[in-house]
Amino acid sequence: MDDLKLSSLKNTNFKRTVVSVGEQSIGTGFTIIAGPCTVENENQTLTIARAVKKAGAHILRGGAFKPRTSPYSFQGLGQEGLEILSRARQETGLPIVTEIMDTRHIAMVSEYADMFQIGSRNMQNFTLLKEVGKTDKPVLLKRGMNSTLEEWINCAEYILSEGNPHVVLCERGIRTFESYTRNTLDLSIIPAVKEITHLPVIVDPSHATGRASLVERMCLAAVAAGSDGIMIEVHPDPKKALCDRDQLLTLSEFDGLAQKIQKMYRAMNDILAPSV
């Protein structure tokens, strides 16, 4: 940690940051973010938005610009996708988080979204970090697939050092040799983040596991690990989704899960309450 000066982060008496996203807050209570991997069309997105709102989600996620391994894969609907997300917010009141990949899109995405997402592949895109750091919009900073805790925190610092304190971290699995899961969800990093920063941190079990059958257990474990929230991918008909089919929950699965998460969060508060 030679050149590490986490002036704004390293402080054992720190006051925890709470980040406002529209009328919601991350860092107090437990925040549920849900939505499609990618905005496919208005009907799909509104259907999902209504369902997750009803199930108790606080924020709607959805990709308009998609970082894809191949240039020939579907790259997202772009501005049209942002407009659809915006209509979903109008109807449901859910604030919107969506990925930004290009500094030239900052003004446009700002008009539609309530929170920028910096994806795993762009975690060390320092140019992008600095530019979102010059705005006052909240930023969801995903951990790079091969990023150490130290590197991740330093990327948060790139945003903070430009003047934007509204950063939420998101663990989304790291790349390992294990192939049963898409990546390896590193839940031990949640209490580790809490030890060394004042920033909120959430968990994305959908991308981490890549398997819908593992998402429920990892959501409950995330609550137990002390996460401030989770972000889950859902779809009315996973088999027909344009991407990430294996990891998507159906709307009804999400409804059941959201209830369990809420019970779990209350149970954790009881378990950790100081006994009288």
Added chain:
Amino acid sequence: MDDLKLSSLKNTNFKRTVVSVGEQSIGTGFTIIAGPCTVENENQTLTIARAVKKAGAHILRGGAFKPRTSPYSFQGLGQEGLEILSRARQETGLPIVTEIMDTRHIAMVSEYADMFQIGSRNMQNFTLLKEVGKTDKPVLLKRGMNSTLEEWINCAEYILSEGNPHVVLCERGIRTFESYTRNTLDLSIIPAVKEITHLPVIVDPSHATGRASLVERMCLAAVAAGSDGIMIEVHPDPKKALCDRDQLLTLSEFDGLAQKIQKMYRAMNDILAPSV
């Protein structure tokens, strides 16, 4: 999975295995295993055994033969260590699990211990696997630091195929690039194990994280992830311990943790109970 014939394991209608260890069982309810990393002397081990028994632990762990990176590090007390563990069982009634590294020790260790532990470094010591497979003593099979799920399950199969069905798996962290933690605890492997085998599986957060400050959260997350138990290292005075100092809980920390784990297990039963 070319040459994989998990005849005894791959079966979607499987009945879950429950493994008896002395008068305890793993695979029904939630099992807490605790004890020193290494048996240092009688006083240390008895002090720990009494404390963990009182706090609610079900099984006592303790190393008599220690696999150490360097040949010049302390290698454990050997048979003397086994005798101390045996006295701890006599006094507390806790069954004993201890590591075995040498096929020539099987008879000796069998006399003292209730369960063999196969350590991470020996997960693919096929000779050792086959020999414990010829006994009828329960075996705790730790996942290798760089072992895939498939390789791990095949190692269990080496034991089962020799006639010993009493195998419990133990996730203890995998080796990754992250250095804040000693290894990366892979909690997503717990529901994955449940999907493809009938064997019980527990979690060792002490070795996985290498940091006492992270153990509590990882125990609670392990319960939420569906683990059948946890194994924790404790010590009356961690700073004076002969090995693994940074990851040891004090006896009083363990006492508090054991209560939280029990509350957590009850809460999970409520959360997952089918609503009427």
Added chain:
Amino acid sequence: MDDLKLSSLKNTNFKRTVVSVGEQSIGTGFTIIAGPCTVENENQTLTIARAVKKAGAHILRGGAFKPRTSPYSFQGLGQEGLEILSRARQETGLPIVTEIMDTRHIAMVSEYADMFQIGSRNMQNFTLLKEVGKTDKPVLLKRGMNSTLEEWINCAEYILSEGNPHVVLCERGIRTFESYTRNTLDLSIIPAVKEITHLPVIVDPSHATGRASLVERMCLAAVAAGSDGIMIEVHPDPKKALCDRDQLLTLSEFDGLAQKIQKMYRAMNDILAPSV
């Protein structure tokens, strides 16, 4: 490789691409690129440029914009650094390769440099890839620290698919658990790249090993592995360098190494020549 359509790459009868950089070519003969990690001042850069030119280097490397883990580390001289590089080219005739991190710098960097470098952290910065793909300037595309061969080739395809065919790949070590070296140099990827693409590929042993003492052997091994070139960091006084001190060769070490590399390349031609 579900969504992989490497139309321009997958073709077993392919003609190998040769990329012109100024008056030099990569993909025919063996290309030696050398220079400072970062442009520190005019004197340092000109001293180095003269020395590596004399020793037989073909292209000068040097960073003006530096991607640093921490926002508080030295970030490079920016445009001033580009001007210094430009003067070094004027004096020595060596073409310049320098890293670009920001799409807004493309016009500026184009004025000064002969080849763009896309660094490891930006390998999947798809916005940047597309923008350099719209120019006709050669691009040196470093492999991401945790990038598979498939992902890397797809990133090249992002550039090619925008119309710029002048891409050279650069292996620079991948992130593993080994800590003796900074990263693990993956020389087996060199013949693998040759099997599946027509693009030239070079090796950066300085960043891969992070140790000056290992650079010579890895350069010679790179020649033997079939690399089209190497890129080496040098400095007149490594202990006083502003970054990467442990991996820098002195000018005199580089001089000796350049001669060995040339002998090695000739020897390889003899060894692989079909016997009559």
Added chain:
Amino acid sequence: MDDLKLSSLKNTNFKRTVVSVGEQSIGTGFTIIAGPCTVENENQTLTIARAVKKAGAHILRGGAFKPRTSPYSFQGLGQEGLEILSRARQETGLPIVTEIMDTRHIAMVSEYADMFQIGSRNMQNFTLLKEVGKTDKPVLLKRGMNSTLEEWINCAEYILSEGNPHVVLCERGIRTFESYTRNTLDLSIIPAVKEITHLPVIVDPSHATGRASLVERMCLAAVAAGSDGIMIEVHPDPKKALCDRDQLLTLSEFDGLAQKIQKMYRAMNDILAPSV
């Protein structure tokens, strides 16, 4: 490296160890070891032995006891395999190296083989290391798939500390996220080993790459990296081999390769010779 006391290894003025294997030596000149992955029958093994002897190999490899992921895969011919290897030595004069997995086989394997091989999975089987350390037979110690340099050297020390100084190290690829190759061959570890120990070190490109098409280049690169030898798997008819089919060279491919390796070794001596 807290508890590391490499008393016999850490010494900058060390004299390099040369290990005699039958009438061959490893650590002086360049040693070529070749043979089948597994001894399948007498005809196969004798055919291979004659061919590799004629092509210039110095030592014959061949597995009689095979460590297999699954207990239901072919486990090797056992003692019958050792007898076949012994007849191959009688006929060709080539010394034999073969894997040992069980301490109870030491006496038996000693009768037939000239060198023990400790496989990757058993690198930290400390019981086995100590027992071969009590013999005076040379030991080929393969690096564990997830072993750091420090751990590997410590395993050599387990053998040395019991009194057997005849240890040769063997790099065979480490486990990474890259899937194009079976493992990632770490050639930078060769000069690293030379920096910190006096032991000879060789390279196994067959297991490392898992692809016959990459073996030639990796052999030549191993020579350039300073390896003391290579170990290659060959087979008269790779498609019919009982294991490791994708990585086997044919006898004719091996013949061509052995000649190139010898030319390469001579070229390296010229390149590194101090100029007069």
